[in-house]
Amino acid sequence: ADEAASRLDAIVDRGVLRVGTPGDYAPFTRWRADQGRFEGMDIDLAEALGQALGVRVEWVKTSWPTLMADLAADKFDLAVGGVSVNLERQKKALFSAPYLRDGKTPITRCENVARFQTLAQIDQPGTRAVVNPGGTNEKFARAHLKTAQIRVHPDNTTIFDEIVAGRADLMITDAVETRLQQKLRPGLCAVHPEAPFDYSEKAFLLPRDFALKAWVDQWLHLARESGTFARIQAKWIPQ
Numbered sequence: 001a002d003e004a005a006s007r008l009d010a011i012v013d014r015g016v017l018r019v020g021t022p023g024d025y026a027p028f029t030r031w032r033a034d035q036g037r038f039e040g041m042d043i044d045l046a047e048a049l050g051q052a053l054g055v056r057v058e059w060v061k062t063s064w065p066t067l068m069a070d071l072a073a074d075k076f077d078l079a080v081g082g083v084s085v086n087l088e089r090q091k092k093a094l095f096s097a098p099y100l101r102d103g104k105t106p107i108t109r110c111e112n113v114a115r116f117q118t119l120a121q122i123d124q125p126g127t128r129a130v131v132n133p134g135g136t137n138e139k140f141a142r143a144h145l146k147t148a149q150i151r152v153h154p155d156n157t158t159i160f161d162e163i164v165a166g167r168a169d170l171m172i173t174d175a176v177e178t179r180l181q182q183k184l185r186p187g188l189c190a191v192h193p194e195a196p197f198d199y200s201e202k203a204f205l206l207p208r209d210f211a212l213k214a215w216v217d218q219w220l221h222l223a224r225e226s227g228t229f230a231r232i233q234a235k236w237i238p239q
């Protein structure tokens, strides 16, 4: 019997792994316009994975609203950049084994931390939440905020400045991002990143190809055991 053809063969044959990434979500993926390249934890992970596979990584810009459509249109072989595992996405795709656990928590100006501890406190008339479109943040906001105002801000690289400037009161996002942004933007405080509202996992987004998934999962497992994963994580998410 024929061996099932895999995307893995195509990647090895062409010598190129096409990796999609949105480039707007530090510490996982950030476009460095000054350097003409992406940087971040998931960027380093994918480069290390490509090296282990013996192929060159070709970077493809995608976005949260177009992530699934770009995968379906075969614009990349896998996508990275702080992608959350989500059962809706998994109807059309596969995920690698998860490599990080996290959850949603608010970030707000520090004087408001006591006011925005719970979703019930946040979901009040007059609360102005800001959200980036297309990802799990928007899904979470729409599911939990029925009374508070939700304003969509399309650019995730400037969204936190909306809170600093007082044009929004808060954003609910991954705890790992709130921890980083409170360091980058004095005046902003993560509300309770150690006890987020929900549980989620980060993984690589893959097409429906089990041989490719098996190879990526095996690489992730070995990267953990060898210390490669811990070294890359510590560079971008210092403890």
Ligand SMILES: O=C(O)C(=O)C[C@]1(C(=O)O)C=C[C@@H](O)C=C1
Residues within 6 Å of the ligand: 024, 025, 064, 082, 083, 084, 085, 132, 133, 134, 135, 136, 137, 138, 156, 173, 174, 177
């Ligand atoms: O959609 C996802 O999987 C993400 O984790 C991306 C997502 C989001 O949830 O919107 C997470 C945090 C960033 O602020 C931007 C995008």
